[in-house]
Ligand SMILES: Cc1cc2nc3c(=O)[nH]c(=O)nc-3n(C[C@@H](O)[C@H](O)[C@H](O)COP(=O)(O)OP(=O)(O)OC[C@H]3O[C@@H](n4cnc5c(N)ncnc54)[C@H](O)[C@@H]3O)c2cc1C
């Protein structure tokens with residue numbers, strides 16, 4: 001089937017199998033590989049992107065479901081400068097191996113849109129769908145707090 | 150993990166969805182957050198996926214006298230913030246806010262959650278506690294099924310072949326309590342309790358959401374909350390697993406019921422966040 005999805009501000013249109021997952025459309029069809037597949041079971045959040053501005057797990061959405069909609073991946077965040085959330089992650093060392101980071105950052109962008117100044121408990125609760133095996137979360141929470149202020 | 154091949158269809162109306170649903174091997178797709186994981190594991194492999202997720206006509210919340218009507222495609226994140234839900238059916242807002250994580254709540258719908266009928270699910274128990282009625286459309290027209298008759302077993306409901314949920318109607322109810330015990334933040338309830346007015350429903354204590362009938366009867370006869378909650382695990386049959394024995398779950402049911410009833414009676418603080 002033909003899907004048409006606006007990705008990072010550019011309208012993309014491709015023939016794909018009906019069963020194509022959004023994450024595979026982004027990575028394999030478009031070559032946008034920032035979005036990672038971690039668990040592939042809807043649990044880890046590494047594949048988080050924005051769909052019409054809201055955080056979603058792209059391993060649990062069909063490209064067909066996103067057809068006619070807008071997707072933003074990590075590649076679409078920075079303009080000539082880093083996005084404030086990216087900058088905060090860099091300054092506060094919110095990333096170690098970096099595998100969870102693209103999904104984590106997209107989840108944070110969505111969170112800050114709904115709650116621009118979350119406290120530390122709210123940050124932890126809001127990011128429970130994003131697992132990180134490296135940082136112990138401390139610096140991630142610091143980064144979100146900094147980005148929110 | 151990639152699902153087995155299927156034909157994807159996106160109907161433009163409920164009537165068209167019902168037509169497509171009549172084809173052999175067809176299944177409805179709403180938020181996809183129960184169905185797609187099962188399809189990726191190839192536990193189920195529908196031939197035709199009828200994606201109703203974009204049907205705006207089924208995404209609404211409205212107050213109709215003393216009843217709140219919720220379109221089947223209303224998502225968990227919508228229930229959490231909707232002013233009508235928060236004022237007139239706050240238990241549903243609270244239960245929805247405890248589902249999965251933000252990403253899951255951006256996709257999952259009340260209709261999908263009811264139809265999937267997982268005994269560990271949060272919102273179906275809350276709808277049952279409120280005395281909700283499921284509005285169904287199908288090949289033979291429209292019918293209404295009270296939630297007390299809707300859940301027939303683990304992931305089994307009274308929905309017939311070719312039928313779909315179009316909305317849920319719940320009576321206004323502002324006395325509520327909700328408790329959910331999880332081992333880790335992201336998990337489903339090990340045990341949960343939803344209280345609305347006089348009714349107490351246990352989550353994950355059997356093959357479907359179950360009324361704590363003995364507790365309800367004790368309360369009607371004037372028992373204290375503590376006494377009544379002590380009876381919450383009567384006639385329950387929770388699963389027995391290495392990480393949570395049936396006995397432990399029954400203990401949790403009693404403790405969580407006490408807390409939820411205290412919350413409903415206004416004896417402990419805590420509202421919607
Ligand atoms: C990581 C993760 C964590 C989760 N945690 C929780 C949790 O803590 N608590 C909880 O309660 N749930 C949890 N869920 C499940 C949940 O959020 C699902 O979204 C929900 O159970 C199903 O809703 P859906 O709209 O996604 O339905 P879908 O997956 O699209 O459909 C589910 C089933 O219902 C049928 N269906 C869908 N809509 C209709 C309709 N209108 N009429 C008739 N049949 C219909 C479909 O054919 C399918 O069989 C979790 C899911 C994930 C992925």
Ligand code: FES
Nearest residue numbers: 038039040045059
């Ligand atoms: S890869 Fe999508 S949630 Fe883990």
Ligand code: FES
Nearest residue numbers: 096097132133134
């Ligand atoms: S930085 Fe390695 S998983 Fe998060």
